[in-house]
Amino acid sequence: MNLFTKYNRLLLAVLLVGLLSIGFLFYNALNYTLNSKIDENLREELIEAMDYQHVKNIFPAPPEDVDLVIEYKPALKVSRKQYSGDTTFYNPRKKQTEFARYLKADIIFGKSPFHVIILNSKAAQSRQVQIVFWAIIIPVVILFGLLAIFNRYLLMKLWLPFYDILNQIKSFNIMKASYKALKTNISEFQQLDEALQQMTGQIEDDFREIKLFTENASHEMMTPIAIINSKLDTLLQSGTLAENDSNALLDLYKATNRLNKINQSLLLLVKIDHELLGEKVLLKPAELIEQKKDNFKELIDERHIKITCLTDDTTILGNKYQFDILLSNLFSNAIRHNINGGEIRIELKEGELRFENTGSKGELPQGQIFERFYKDPQSDGVGLGLSILKQICIKQGFSLQYTYRPFFHCFEVKFS
Numbered sequence: 001m002n003l004f005t006k007y008n009r010l011l012l013a014v015l016l017v018g019l020l021s022i023g024f025l026f027y028n029a030l031n032y033t034l035n036s037k038i039d040e041n042l043r044e045e046l047i048e049a050m051d052y053q054h055v056k057n058i059f060p061a062p063p064e065d066v067d068l069v070i071e072y073k074p075a076l077k078v079s080r081k082q083y084s085g086d087t088t089f090y091n092p093r094k095k096q097t098e099f100a101r102y103l104k105a106d107i108i109f110g111k112s113p114f115h116v117i118i119l120n121s122k123a124a125q126s127r128q129v130q131i132v133f134w135a136i137i138i139p140v141v142i143l144f145g146l147l148a149i150f151n152r153y154l155l156m157k158l159w160l161p162f163y164d165i166l167n168q169i170k171s172f173n174i175m176k177a178s179y180k181a182l183k184t185n186i187s188e189f190q191q192l193d194e195a196l197q198q199m200t201g202q203i204e205d206d207f208r209e210i211k212l213f214t215e216n217a218s219h220e221m222m223t224p225i226a227i228i229n230s231k232l233d234t235l236l237q238s239g240t241l242a243e244n245d246s247n248a249l250l251d252l253y254k255a256t257n258r259l260n261k262i263n264q265s266l267l268l269l270v271k272i273d274h275e276l277l278g279e280k281v282l283l284k285p286a287e288l289i290e291q292k293k294d295n296f297k298e299l300i301d302e303r304h305i306k307i308t309c310l311t312d313d314t315t316i317l318g319n320k321y322q323f324d325i326l327l328s329n330l331f332s333n334a335i336r337h338n339i340n341g342g343e344i345r346i347e348l349k350e351g352e353l354r355f356e357n358t359g360s361k362g363e364l365p366q367g368q369i370f371e372r373f374y375k376d377p378q379s380d381g382v383g384l385g386l387s388i389l390k391q392i393c394i395k396q397g398f399s400l401q402y403t404y405r406p407f408f409h410c411f412e413v414k415f416s
Helices: 003-056 123-158 161-169 187-236 245-274 285-295 297-302 318-338 385-396
Strands: 066-073 083-092 096-109 114-122 281-283 305-312 315-320 343-349 351-359 399-405 408-414
Touching: 003 066, 003 083, 003 096, 003 114, 003 123, 096 123, 123 161, 161 187, 187 245, 245 385, 281 318, 285 297, 285 305, 285 318, 285 343, 315 318, 318 351, 318 385, 318 399, 318 408, 385 399
Parallel strands: 305 343
Antiparallel strands: 066 114, 083 096, 096 114, 281 315, 343 351, 351 408, 399 408
16 A cells, blocks of 8 residues: 555545544534423423413313423322433324423322323424534535545645656666656655765766776786686697696696686676677577577587477567577587487477476576576586576566476576
């Protein structure tokens, strides 16, 4: 739940509780006023009845008012207390049951005690109370509704700069566009905007420095590594070294070769990260797979690996250089981690490329295999091949997934 929705719900809850409280208090106040007025009328009617009875020595005739009923009943004793309250009674004049206010009192007629009950129908007064009540409450409800709608509209307008900033943060890409300053006269959003401008500016500066440093360092390392390799190769080919010296130089030669591969892989990752490998074009993966299969034919034949290739004539939009690296890594990975006399299955169909290969290992840890420098301890690789695959797929908008079924490792690339 976002802040905006939560605030509106709280506001509506407060308005509803306030409206119910006001309605309850207002209705009870009206009802209390009505009862007080009726009680006063009932007491006046009782006084008039007692005065009439004292003067005329008879009970007064029923009043002409159809809402007023006076009843006399013989009693055993006389009490000075009077009781009043609400009740329902059958009105013989209207011939219907109604809500009423009553007053009970005792009087002496002659020498005999009587209970006097005076009932006053509340039907007419109740209708008046309801009319007054709704005449007040309905405008209040409309006012609260308008207030809620206006408040929602006002908040949406006030929070627009916040959502603009949020959208910019979500879509921020250091490789494409910088953060754009926001136009707002609200000081809190101005402060937030200034802070984000400073932060994104600093991130861009740091990124440019790291990018430049990485590119320069990788390039600078290539020359000395090439020189070391060349010198070592010359010494190994000279045939003048003792066996121990030759073995030591051979280890050194392998180490520098490995260092060279790491350097080239890191340089390639930098270029992929920085999208420095050209634009996307329309590619025909089936033709590229056949070419790549021919390139790896010698290695495949050497290890007696059976290869099955089922390809549809599809096209995709991608960077040719990166797609070539992707196929090279898939072939290299499927051959290197295969078993002698194993099998490779390649299937290409619309929007999907699947590489399956047999292997001596069981299922690989899916959460780690695409991490940089992760590799099997017995592997002679540098641990960057699969991370390069993953990075190419991310940059090309593809998805890469690894699955395992006995005894096949499967890498599936989806192009959309």
